[in-house]
Amino acid sequence: MNVIEVKGVTKDYPLGKTTVHALRGVDLTVEEGAFMSIIGPSGSGKTTLLNIIGCIDTPTSGSVKVHGDEITELEDKKITDLRLHKIGFIFQTFNLIPVLNVRENVEFPLLLMKKHSKGEITARAEKLITEVGLMEYIEHKPAELSGGQRQRVAIARALVSNPDIVLADEPTANLDSETSESILELMRELNEKEKTTFIFSTHDPEVLKYAKNIVKIRDGHILGQG
Amino acid sequence: MGLILNLSLRNLLRQKRRNLLLGIGIAFGMMILVVANSFSHGIVDVLIKDVVSYAYGHMSIDGIQSGSQMTTMIRDKQRIMDAINSTIPKEELIGAEEKIGALARAIGNGEADNVFVVGASVRNEKDKKDFFEGFFTLVDGSFEDYFRKDIEYPVIISSAVAKSLNVKVHDVIKVRFPMVTGQVQTAQFTVIAVANGNNSFMNIVVFLDGERAKSLLGYKPWESASMQITLKNPQRTAKAYADTLHRKLQPELLSIVGKVSGADCQILAFKNEDAAKEELNRHIKVIAGDPKKAFAKEGVMVSAQLARKLNLRVGSEFTYEYRTKFRGLYQEKFRVDAIYSSDTKLGSNIILMNGERIYETYSKFLPVDTKSGYIGGDDALYPVLATEWKLLERSRDGVALQKALKEERKIKTSQPKLNVNTMYEAASQLMQFESVLNSITLVAVLLLFFIILIGVVNTLRMTIKERTREIGTVRAIGMQKKDVRNMFITETVLLAAISCAAGIILGILVMQILGLITFSSSSDLSMILKDRHIYFKMDPVGILMNFLLIIFISGVTAYFPARRAARLSAVEALRHYE
Ligand SMILES: Nc1ncnc2c1ncn2[C@@H]1O[C@H](COP(=O)(O)OP(=O)(O)OP(=O)(O)O)[C@@H](O)[C@H]1O
Ligand SMILES: [Mg+2]
Numbered sequence: 107m108n109v110i111e112v113k114g115v116t117k118d119y120p121l122g123k124t125t126v127h128a129l130r131g132v133d134l135t136v137e138e139g140a141f142m143s144i145i146g147p148s149g150s151g152k153t154t155l156l157n158i159i160g161c162i163d164t165p166t167s168g169s170v171k172v173h174g175d176e177i178t179e180l181e182d183k184k185i186t187d188l189r190l191h192k193i194g195f196i197f198q199t200f201n202l203i204p205v206l207n208v209r210e211n212v213e214f215p216l217l218l219m220k221k222h223s224k225g226e227i228t229a230r231a232e233k234l235i236t237e238v239g240l241m242e243y244i245e246h247k248p249a250e251l252s253g254g255q256r257q258r259v260a261i262a263r264a265l266v267s268n269p270d271i272v273l274a275d276e277p278t279a280n281l282d283s284e285t286s287e288s289i290l291e292l293m294r295e296l297n298e299k300e301k302t303t304f305i306f307s308t309h310d311p312e313v314l315k316y317a318k319n320i321v322k323i324r325d326g327h328i329l330g331q332g
Numbered sequence: 333m334g335l336i337l338n339l340s341l342r343n344l345l346r347q348k349r350r351n352l353l354l355g356i357g358i359a360f361g362m363m364i365l366v367v368a369n370s371f372s373h374g375i376v377d378v379l380i381k382d383v384v385s386y387a388y389g390h391m392s393i394d395g396i397q398s399g400s401q402m403t404t405m406i407r408d409k410q411r412i413m414d415a416i417n418s419t420i421p422k423e424e425l426i427g428a429e430e431k432i433g434a435l436a437r438a439i440g441n442g443e444a445d446n447v448f449v450v451g452a453s454v455r456n457e458k459d460k461k462d463f464f465e466g467f468f469t470l471v472d473g474s475f476e477d478y479f480r481k482d483i484e485y486p487v488i489i490s491s492a493v494a495k496s497l498n499v500k501v502h503d504v505i506k507v508r509f510p511m512v513t514g515q516v517q518t519a520q521f522t523v524i525a526v527a528n529g530n531n532s533f534m535n536i537v538v539f540l541d542g543e544r545a546k547s548l549l550g551y552k553p554w555e556s557a558s559m560q561i562t563l564k565n566p567q568r569t570a571k572a573y574a575d576t577l578h579r580k581l582q583p584e585l586l587s588i589v590g591k592v593s594g595a596d597c598q599i600l601a602f603k604n605e606d607a608a609k610e611e612l613n614r615h616i617k618v619i620a621g622d623p624k625k626a627f628a629k630e631g632v633m634v635s636a637q638l639a640r641k642l643n644l645r646v647g648s649e650f651t652y653e654y655r656t657k658f659r660g661l662y663q664e665k666f667r668v669d670a671i672y673s674s675d676t677k678l679g680s681n682i683i684l685m686n687g688e689r690i691y692e693t694y695s696k697f698l699p700v701d702t703k704s705g706y707i708g709g710d711d712a713l714y715p716v717l718a719t720e721w722k723l724l725e726r727s728r729d730g731v732a733l734q735k736a737l738k739e740e741r742k743i744k745t746s747q748p749k750l751n752v753n754t755m756y757e758a759a760s761q762l763m764q765f766e767s768v769l770n771s772i773t774l775v776a777v778l779l780l781f782f783i784i785l786i787g788v789v790n791t792l793r794m795t796i797k798e799r800t801r802e803i804g805t806v807r808a809i810g811m812q813k814k815d816v817r818n819m820f821i822t823e824t825v826l827l828a829a830i831s832c833a834a835g836i837i838l839g840i841l842v843m844q845i846l847g848l849i850t851f852s853s854s855s856d857l858s859m860i861l862k863d864r865h866i867y868f869k870m871d872p873v874g875i876l877m878n879f880l881l882i883i884f885i886s887g888v889t890a891y892f893p894a895r896r897a898a899r900l901s902a903v904e905a906l907r908h909y910e
Pocket of ligand 2: 153154
């Protein structure tokens with residue numbers, strides 16, 4: 107079954123008197139359980155595409171379906187809810203909430219959902235923190251963690267709500283290669299274990315060896331999906 | 333909500349310095365507000381509770397007698413008391429007291445000064461507690477001597493009086509003052525205590541037992557100068573009760589039922605006003621004697637029937653006899669100036685005279701029997717006839733009252749007058765002080781709002797700019813716009829609430845410290861001092877209202893920047909780099 111169906115998506119940015127065509131008609135389908143890498147050079151439109159798939163940006167034209175629901179026409183409140191329940195984000199710059207410790211950062215999406223008991227929230231968060239191997243840092247604030255550790259926290263946060271799909275925009279770009287590998291291994295492991303769909307972008311061909319599916323993008327065009 | 337509160341609180345602590353700055357601003361403003369508010373409440377309390385209500389009562393009914401000098405005199409205390417008691421329910425009335433006082437010239441040991449002799453009765457333990465312990469601070473002597481029978485006039489004086497007269501406890505002060513009767517009274521007061529009242533207005537007062545002061549000043553036991561009423565809720569009830577009392581104290585016709593040579597007669601009087609006399613002249617006909625003389629100030633007219641019955645002629649004298657309320661049988665001689673015949677309801681046994689001829693007799697020797705063949709309010713003659721007293725119109729304020737009294741003084745008459753007023757009118761100038769003080773508080777409030785407005789908007793703008801990427805993150809994760817907005821509002825409101833609370837505590841502390849300072853009683857500030865200290869009176873309701881208002885204002889002020897933050901596009905916010 108397809109988690110994501112993108113058809114004929116374009117994205118234009120007005121830039122002064124000209125227009126930047128960030129995406130020029132993108133078609134993409136993502137199957138459940140995929141571990142997909144979007145690769146392309148800088149400025150090719152990776153971030154733009156991920157943002158549109160992640161429902162934080164809207165395409166200039168075309169259609170985007172998440173679980174068969176067309177999202178381009180939804181109002182903000184519904185889309186926000188959809189993001190909360192169906193999509194997890196991992197950012198290049200980690201983007202943890204600085205005033206919250208590891209546990210609280212991971213619990214954050216569950217608290218926003220307002221549908222779990224305290225016990226459930228704690229159990230679920232601790233399970234994921236254990237899986238990313240940070241139990242001994244559970245009370246630490248983000249500022250007290252290394253880059254790799256922060257990205258692990260971000261991964262735990264992205265997965266805690268059991269999303270259908272986790273989007274990661276260059277999750278390893280700010281990490282050294284050793285740490286990058288362990289992060290990708292962790293993501294891959296969770297992909298297998300939790301059956302979560304992952305889409306991550308990269309411009310580093312080294313990373314490709316972890317991907318199950320690879321999508322090449324250049325100048326806003328998909329060059330190939332396989 | 334728990335999450336938002338938690339986040340807000342922690343974010344407040346994160347940007348410590350900036351929030352501390354705004355917090356101190358708000359706290360400082362709130363402190364000023366609390367102090368200013370309590371100060372003005374304190375002053376008003378001192379002025380109203382102690383000074384004004386002491387001098388005027390919350391309400392007072394004054395009898396005014398215009399002889400050579402204006403003196404205060406109520407002839408029938410009980411009648412006024414009855415009116416008071418039937419107007420003011422017991423649970424609203426704290427007390428109705430006679431107010432006796434006179435300005436006197438006092439001579440001590442080689443020094444002389446003007447003092448104000450005030451009658452103060454201490455009848456029971458409660459009075460003792462209120463007066464001796466509550467009102468005074470004893471400097472020297474003993475309050476117990478106030479009751480000594482072996483001293484003729486034991487008095488309590490202030491240190492100021494003691495100083496200006498150069499006297500100590502047990503010394504004698506010679507005083508001279510006018511009595512109500514117009515004579516000059518002299519007496520020797522013995523100082524039994526030097527004590528200071530709780531406000532500086534009492535500095536020139538010499539306190540003497542109420543009964544002794546009364547007789548010394550020439551009042552009979554059933555008389556009084558004025559009645560001073562203290563109420564439970566003066567602000568709410570004083571004016572309304574004064575209006576009701578004013579209605580109840582409308583005077584009746586001056587009428588004395590009595591006898592001449594054993595025959596039943598009634599004295600009625602006409603007003604000493606031209607219009608009244610003309611009107612009267614239309615209803616009666618002078619058939620013997622000089623009409624001019626008959627209508628003059630001392631004029632006395634006897635009805636034709638009565639004249640025939642008693643065999644009275646113009647120029648003949650007769651003795652009028654009647655029972656008085658307080659002084660037994662009373663007789664007075666009158667001379668017939670004219671004899672009249674009448675077509676009206678005026679009875680056949682009426683002796684008509686000018687009010688000025690009889691006012692003094694009437695009020696000194698109040699008749700028991702006043703109602704026989706009475707003329708009703710709708711009778712044409714009614715407005716012509718003189719009344720027991722003149723009830724002054726209720727004055728709007730102190731200025732109007734002074735003006736009205738001045739007007740009254742111009743009219744030469746011996747008719748007694750009665751005035752009903754509350755301290756809100758009598759002391760309206762002092763009361764206006766309250767609104768001045770309230771405007772000072774208002775300025776403090778506005779200042780505080782200004783701080784909040786500028787401070788909150790600026791602080792939030794910086795905060796939001798700094799946390800733009802964080803806003804993008806939480807929006808991407810799935811926090812709703814309104815929750816983002818509420819997070820920032822909560823942050824601001826929380827800061828305002830904590831700062832306000834700190835400001836209130838700070839204010840209380842400042843007041844405690846300022847309250848420790850003792851001023852000399854001769855200081856310029858003494859008017860607003862209580863027991864020589866600045867007196868603060870917290871107004872919890874007012875402070876709470878201000879507190880809520882500030883929180884509300886800060887919430888409203890935060891609303892717009894917070895909403896702008898919430899409306900940021902998640903993508904844009906995430907792209908934001910500082
Ligand atoms: N908000 C924007 N306004 C104007 N142009 C934009 C905006 N966002 C992206 N672009 C342009 O769109 C194109 C695609 O950008 P995008 O960020 O998707 O590339 P990318 O593949 O993620 O690049 P990188 O590897 O450097 O992150 C670029 O040419 C970029 O300059
Ligand atoms: Mg990018």
